[in-house]
Amino acid sequence: MPFKKLFGRSQPPESSPTPPPSLAEQVISPWEAQNEGTIARLARFIDFAKGFTLGFVEISFPEDLDDLLKVLKKRPECRLVDFQVFDFSDPNLTYLQDALKQRIDQLPQSISALMTPKRVILVKGLENSIGLFGDYPPVLQDLNFVRDALADSVPYPVLFCLPSYAINRVIKFAPDFWSWKSGVFRLLASHDSQDEASIYALHAQKMLGNASQLEKQERIRLLEKLAQEFDPLAANRSKADLRIAAQALVELGIVHISSGEFLKAQAVLEPIAQIFEKPGWQLEAKSDLAIYIKYLIWRGHLDVVLGNTAKAEQRLGTALALNNDVSPILKATSYCYLGSIKAQQDQIEEAIWLFQQSLKIEERIGDAQGQAATLHEIAKIKALQNNIEEAIALFNQSLNIKEYIGDALGKAATLHEIARIKAQQNNVEEAILLFHQSLEIFERIGNAHGKAVTLNEIAKIKGQQGNAKEAITLFHLALEILQRIGSQDAATSQAWLEQVQQTATLSD
DSSP, X not given: OGGGGTTOOOOOOTTOSSOOOOHXXXXXXXXXXXXXXXXXXXXXXXXXXXXXXXXXXXXXXXXXXXXHHHHXXXXXXXXXXXXXXXXXXXXXXXXXXXXXXXXXXXSOOOSOSTTOOEEEEEXXXXXXXXXXXXXXXXXXXXXXXXXXXXXXXXXXXXXXXXXXXXXXXXXXXXXXXXXXXXXXXXXXOSOTTSOHXXXXXXXXXXXXXXXXXXXXXXXXXXXXXXXXXXXXXXXXXXXXXXXXXXXXXXXXXXXXXXXXXXXXXXXXXXXXXXXXXXXXOOOOSHHHHHHHHHHHXXXXXXXXXXXXXXXXXXXXXXXXXXXXXXXXXXXXXXXXXXXXXXXXXXXXXXXXXXXXXXXXXXXXXXXXXXXXXXXXXXXXXXXXTTOHHHHHHHHHHHHHHHHHHTOHHHHHHHHHHHHHHHHHTXXXXXXXXXXXXXXXXXXXXXXXXXXHHHHHHHHHHHHHTTOHHHHHHHHHHHHHHHHHHTOTHHHHHHHHHHHHHHHHHHHO
């Protein structure tokens, strides 16, 4: 029974001349106990590996890698090994060989030629660029292509630490690279009840604004699975279960909001309040407070688009007040969304101040996406103030950042705003071109609200050009979407449609 080792090994005989092992040496964790055989094989693999040697470690949770390192360093085969962990979590990573070489060049040189420890590289986070689905991820295509060069440029054993689905994708999409492996080591997770792909969806780092419709659908499926598995309304839920359920529902709500599906987001976010009211939910850690703050921010953001401004302001204000050194990025987001509300209320001076607070934090922590979003909001104010030149400059600054980081949703929104300015300046041809660029992106990434409001703008231009039939068709398309998703923009669209219909009737 493997778990007999959990709580201690046999004590040495009293007559033994060696001192008894310390408590720390006696006790091994459940995770170590169930993986003892695999860890022993891995230690021998490291001991015998020389030069570039390729191994794969199947590992489901990042924290298990920390445990693995601690255990390996205690083993006699690895006590003189210099483990280097390279974190390649960037979801846009394509050229792994270049990234590896760059990190290796930064490693300190050995001081003594006589006491040079064996260096072993552990690669983590690569599952973010490999992704959950879709054919031929760029990072694997390149890895397959540069396999021979990698062997020449990396002089150390390399262990790729990946969840099983990512290893399966390596086997499928980088078969040449996979064929070079010298060892595969599968470590069992300590959280057996948690589906690793679903957990990955919970912590996915790929920017939602650049996710395709297919990717969003897959993420929604996995998050719904988690939310059902850890149903917070079921009896006797533990705090850990409630935490996972709350995280899954918040992330699910964010995916729906990023798709412009506001009613679906509302249906998902509303039950979360019941989780926070449960006796089992208590703020035990900063991470719990971060979940609550994140919920308040996105619930507030949804309130804005659904027209509940007062409630939105209350929730965002609470999120800001609670965020005392919890999460700078969430604090910046709170400032930005509050600034948008103040701008809608024509409190421009206060809005600008809030946007500046957001921008300061984003610049300090290097949050390019947040910075681009805040510049976009400031540009909208400048446009309202008829400072067109300044507005265009800020929109372009925002656009450049969004293009650089691959924020397709943000890019479409900014192209939409620039197009509106061009339309107001009677640069109709340029406006139509920009609106269509925006529309193509909204359709590609599956953002229903963005698509509808852009159809509205194109319809307005068509109506002004006397093309009532085309304008009415476009307004109908937009109105249908806006009503379906519960957007307050539906009323405006309805008014524009009726206006064009009346004009067309009078013309007849």
